[in-house]
Amino acid sequence: MVDTDHFLLTARYVVSMDEEGTLYSPGYVAIQGSRIKSLGLVDDAPDEGKRIDYGNAAIIPGLINSHTHAAMTLLRGVADDLALDDWLENHIWPLEAKFLSPEFVRAGTKLAAIEMLKGGTTLFADMYFFEDEVAAAAKDVGIRVLIGEGILAFPTVSAKEPGKVFDHIRNQAEKYRDDEFVRVHIAAHSTYATSEDQLGKCVGLSEELNLPIKIHCAESRKEVQESIEKHDRSQVAYLNDLGLLDTQIRLVHMVWPQDGDWDLLKRDNVSVVSCPQSNLKLGAGIPPIARYLDEGIRVSLGTDGAASNNNLDMWEEMRLAAFLVKGTSLDPTKLPARQALRMVTIDAARIWGMDEGLGSLEPGKKADMVVVDLNKPHTTPTYDIYSTLVYAASAADVSDVFVAGHRVVKEAKITTLDEESVLGEARDWAERIMQERGNV
Amino acid sequence: MVDTDHFLLTARYVVSMDEEGTLYSPGYVAIQGSRIKSLGLVDDAPDEGKRIDYGNAAIIPGLINSHTHAAMTLLRGVADDLALDDWLENHIWPLEAKFLSPEFVRAGTKLAAIEMLKGGTTLFADMYFFEDEVAAAAKDVGIRVLIGEGILAFPTVSAKEPGKVFDHIRNQAEKYRDDEFVRVHIAAHSTYATSEDQLGKCVGLSEELNLPIKIHCAESRKEVQESIEKHDRSQVAYLNDLGLLDTQIRLVHMVWPQDGDWDLLKRDNVSVVSCPQSNLKLGAGIPPIARYLDEGIRVSLGTDGAASNNNLDMWEEMRLAAFLVKGTSLDPTKLPARQALRMVTIDAARIWGMDEGLGSLEPGKKADMVVVDLNKPHTTPTYDIYSTLVYAASAADVSDVFVAGHRVVKEAKITTLDEESVLGEARDWAERIMQERGNV
Numbered sequence: 119m120v121d122t123d124h125f126l127l128t129a130r131y132v133v134s135m136d137e138e139g140t141l142y143s144p145g146y147v148a149i150q151g152s153r154i155k156s157l158g159l160v161d162d163a164p165d166e167g168k169r170i171d172y173g174n175a176a177i178i179p180g181l182i183n184s185h186t187h188a189a190m191t192l193l194r195g196v197a198d199d200l201a202l203d204d205w206l207e208n209h210i211w212p213l214e215a216k217f218l219s220p221e222f223v224r225a226g227t228k229l230a231a232i233e234m235l236k237g238g239t240t241l242f243a244d245m246y247f248f249e250d251e252v253a254a255a256a257k258d259v260g261i262r263v264l265i266g267e268g269i270l271a272f273p274t275v276s277a278k279e280p281g282k283v284f285d286h287i288r289n290q291a292e293k294y295r296d297d298e299f300v301r302v303h304i305a306a307h308s309t310y311a312t313s314e315d316q317l318g319k320c321v322g323l324s325e326e327l328n329l330p331i332k333i334h335c336a337e338s339r340k341e342v343q344e345s346i347e348k349h350d351r352s353q354v355a356y357l358n359d360l361g362l363l364d365t366q367i368r369l370v371h372m373v374w375p376q377d378g379d380w381d382l383l384k385r386d387n388v389s390v391v392s393c394p395q396s397n398l399k400l401g402a403g404i405p406p407i408a409r410y411l412d413e414g415i416r417v418s419l420g421t422d423g424a425a426s427n428n429n430l431d432m433w434e435e436m437r438l439a440a441f442l443v444k445g446t447s448l449d450p451t452k453l454p455a456r457q458a459l460r461m462v463t464i465d466a467a468r469i470w471g472m473d474e475g476l477g478s479l480e481p482g483k484k485a486d487m488v489v490v491d492l493n494k495p496h497t498t499p500t501y502d503i504y505s506t507l508v509y510a511a512s513a514a515d516v517s518d519v520f521v522a523g524h525r526v527v528k529e530a531k532i533t534t535l536d537e538e539s540v541l542g543e544a545r546d547w548a549e550r551i552m553q554e555r556g557n558v
Numbered sequence: 559m560v561d562t563d564h565f566l567l568t569a570r571y572v573v574s575m576d577e578e579g580t581l582y583s584p585g586y587v588a589i590q591g592s593r594i595k596s597l598g599l600v601d602d603a604p605d606e607g608k609r610i611d612y613g614n615a616a617i618i619p620g621l622i623n624s625h626t627h628a629a630m631t632l633l634r635g636v637a638d639d640l641a642l643d644d645w646l647e648n649h650i651w652p653l654e655a656k657f658l659s660p661e662f663v664r665a666g667t668k669l670a671a672i673e674m675l676k677g678g679t680t681l682f683a684d685m686y687f688f689e690d691e692v693a694a695a696a697k698d699v700g701i702r703v704l705i706g707e708g709i710l711a712f713p714t715v716s717a718k719e720p721g722k723v724f725d726h727i728r729n730q731a732e733k734y735r736d737d738e739f740v741r742v743h744i745a746a747h748s749t750y751a752t753s754e755d756q757l758g759k760c761v762g763l764s765e766e767l768n769l770p771i772k773i774h775c776a777e778s779r780k781e782v783q784e785s786i787e788k789h790d791r792s793q794v795a796y797l798n799d800l801g802l803l804d805t806q807i808r809l810v811h812m813v814w815p816q817d818g819d820w821d822l823l824k825r826d827n828v829s830v831v832s833c834p835q836s837n838l839k840l841g842a843g844i845p846p847i848a849r850y851l852d853e854g855i856r857v858s859l860g861t862d863g864a865a866s867n868n869n870l871d872m873w874e875e876m877r878l879a880a881f882l883v884k885g886t887s888l889d890p891t892k893l894p895a896r897q898a899l900r901m902v903t904i905d906a907a908r909i910w911g912m913d914e915g916l917g918s919l920e921p922g923k924k925a926d927m928v929v930v931d932l933n934k935p936h937t938t939p940t941y942d943i944y945s946t947l948v949y950a951a952s953a954a955d956v957s958d959v960f961v962a963g964h965r966v967v968k969e970a971k972i973t974t975l976d977e978e979s980v981l982g983e984a985r986d987w988a989e990r991i992m993q994e995r996g997n998v
Contacts, residue, residue, distance in 0.1 A: 191935075191938075192939065194938075194939060194941075194946075194950065195939075195940065195941050195942050195945035195946055195949065195950065196941045196942075198894070198895060198942065198945045198949065199890060199891055199894035199895060199945075200890060200891060201889075201890060201891060202890065205890070229935055229938060230935075232935045233935035233936045236935065237936075339888070395881060397885065398881035398882065398884055398885030399880070399881055399884055399885075399890065399949065400884070400890050401884045401885065401887065401888045401889050401890035401891075401892075402885075402888070403885060403888055404844075404885050404886065424950075427949070428945060428946075428949035428950040429936040429949070429950045430936070431936065431952075434874075434877075437874075438878070438881075440839070441835060441838035441839055441878075442838065444838055444839055444840070444841045445837065445838030445839075445841065445842075445843060445844050446844065447841065448779070448841050448842070448843055449641075449841050450639060450640060450641060450642065450645070450839065450840050450841035451639055451640060451641060451841075452841075454638070454639035455638060455639060493981065495631075495669055495670075495672045495673035495676065495977070495980075495981065496673045496677075496869040496870070496871065496953075498631075498634075498669060498981045498984050498985065498988075499632065499634060499635075499984050499985050499987070499988030500635065500988075501634075501635045501636045501988060501991075501992065502635050502636075502638065505635035505638045505639075505868060506634075506635055506868075509635065509638065509839065509867070509868035509869070510634065510635065510864075510868040510869045512871075512952055512953070512954060513936075513952070513954075514952060514953075514954030514955075515954075537935070540935075541933065541935065541938045544938050544939050545938065545939050547939070548938075548939030548940075548941060551941075552941065
């Protein structure tokens with residue numbers, strides 16, 4: 119049963135993540151319908167709504183996963199510790215060619231959505247295939263999604279004719295125009311797997327429908343080198359020449375920015391989505407997040423797909439981002455805890471143009487919020503709530519989650535559907551995949 | 559109530575971590591008293607002992623935290639995002655001067671021991687003050703400990719006369735000679751805070767009592783530079799000249815090995831204890847674990863104290879070590895999952911000279927083992943158990959823990975003492991500390 123009542127939540131900390139960084143301790147949040155009606159100190163709480171006293175806990179905005187391929191949970195750990203080409207060409211792509219289907223995407227995305235929601239992620243930006251299935255799975259589970267139908271130069275399982283994908287995206291934009299949970303963005307795969315013609319069309323579509331564009335860029339040194347060989351330019355310069363930097367574009371990965379790229383990124387206020395765990399695990403490199411921040415370039419974070427991470431845990435991404443910034447710059451004062459938390463809440467909402475309704479707890483904003491239980495040894499004592507959240511807490515400390523005022527996680531259990539049946543379905547897929555690989 | 563019966567445990571995976579990497583699936587482990595009697599495939603299980611069927615779970619050896627300052631949990635997050643000198647001189651040291659006492663150490667270590675045990679750590683190597691209290695706290699909670707009374711050139715709260723610390727260590731070695739849970743090592747603080755005379759005495763004591771030595775070394779660039787200025791040598795060369803490299807010495811941190819250090823480390827087979835999360839968070843740098851492994855230097859991992867991490871989670875250390883090795887070398891095949899798990903189990907036991915009884919599941923070894931529940935979204939599906947453990951699982955997935963055959967964690971709850979009272983005591987300390995700082 120999903121509670122959709124009006125709520126009055128109280129807790130030791132209400133972490134608003136508003137512009138001033140207002141902290142209410144002890145604090146309350148009043149929810150009316152899908153939105154936050156008011157918040158403040160407990161002493162000022164109105165006497166209305168279904169009251170839940172969380173006690174020694176923190177209420178924070180829902181976390182935002184700015185890049186994933188959700189359905190790839192079904193391939194989690196199927197082929198690890200391999201060189202990137204080997205991994206893709208001999209394992210991931212053959213398995214996708216064999217198994218990818220609407221049913222695969224629906225099952226894998228449900229699993230991903232449950233994992234994310236239980237860990238406090240309330241919105242994810244996806245890039246994969248059969249994205250209507252992604253939308254349906256997200257709505258089944260009760261998480262927000264930015265769907266992104268992968269745009270590739272060759273036929274894919276969900277777009278047999280590469281040209282057709284744009285009609286598909288146009289239809290999706292229409293279909294989900296007023297949807298509470300689903301938004302659409304334009305997910306160009308990369309400069310090497312998306313054609314020049316397609317990239318040009320992305321610009322037109324973005325302007326026509328006012329949609330953000332996302333593209334993998336400069337993930338590995340090799341692809342940067344190949345761009346220079348083929349186009350005589352870095353990928354960023356190539357995208358600039360095609361008119362993409364001047365759109366609402368977000369560049370995913372950006373482990374290897376080239377010298378000339380910095381001015382272009384700054385000139386057009388281009389945002390970066392960094393996926394540090396994936397970058398390290400695949401041996402792509404260490405993303406220069408410290409320098410992005412120094413240069414004033416906005417950064418949000420993503421988990422990437424579970425086949426390259428291998429979980430969808432935004433707490434780990436946030437912590438690693440903070441650690442890498444400090445460790446690479448040799449400066450522990452950089453990316454302090456509150457700023458790290460901003461990267462996965464309000465800053466991420468801003469990057470996706472959704473900060474009017476999401477990313478912080480403020481009156482009138484959507485009631486997307488996460489309750490973090492602090493009654494754990496590793497979160498005791500708490501001197502500074504931002505330190506506790508960023509450096510000590512984990513996804514498993516999330517006890518309750520609200521999305522649009524719905525209590526979708528209650529006492530660490532999904533309320534929207536039967537988790538065990540989703541896990542069982544995922545195991546069935548894994549069984550078939552292992553049989554195919556002759557591993558059983 | 560602590561179960562101390564004879565057990566027969568079964569699970570989908572029994573991960574032995576023996577030399578051959580034997581995996582029993584589905585497997586069993588039979589425990590008799592404090593030791594493992596046998597293990598193997600479920601079909602070969604004897605019909606004896608109290609049977610517990612863990613189902614979709616993995617039974618693995620207890621994890622080993624090779625370096626921490628356990629009692630510093632009471633200072634967790636008290637001062638973050640500060641420059642190292644500022645952090646130590648203006649925050650940590652003044653607070654320690656004010657609050658350090660046997661009671662502080664007992665309370666903080668109990669909190670740390672609960673956190674570690676619930677997360678699957680069954681042995682930790684400590685370095686702090688009042689280490690008899692550390693031993694007592696560890697025994698209260700039911701975790702193994704290598705105590706290490708800090709050796710410093712100036713008076714400390716537990717050793718008013720710097721010379722007396724050696725008598726103290728000698729007494730401890732005698733006192734815990736036959737203790738099941740407590741072992742002793744020689745914990746020299748560093749080349750800059752321990753005197754030359756004391757370092758010389760460490761050599762003699764190590765030889766006399768056959769004890770390992772541990773010392774912080776090359777954590778920051780600054781301390782390396784200061785050693786070169788003061789001693790005209792790197793810290794490693796300085797330790798070599800004092801005869802320490804030829805003992806059972808383990809160097810903690812080693813973020814900044816100098817050119818000449820490599821040959822010395824290899825010549826004397828010196829082991830390194832890396833604390834990657836602490837190194838990054840404090841802005842010390844990125845430890846060159848990849849090169850240590852390439853050079854054949856043994857590496858185990860530690861969390862460091864909770865004031866600089868901010869938790870005591872060996873899963874995070876293991877994962878970060880694997881990620882840093884791959885990310886810095888640009889080679890995802892390096893430090894594959896099974897080898898990463900070795901670093902915190904059998905390799906760590908070997909580094910501490912305790913592999914005869916600990917570090918792997920083998921007949922006759924101590925029954926120190928951890929049950930990891932795999933019925934979670936983020937561990938579903940599992941294709942390769944090592945991948946799941948190293949790249950997807952977390953401390954919160956630990957359901958049961960056995961130490962010396964005692965079931966000290968049962969269904970994610972400590973069985974040995976009342977957790978809530980330990981957490982309450984820690985909050986009381988925090989209250990006093992915050993008052994002192996004028997933060998309330």
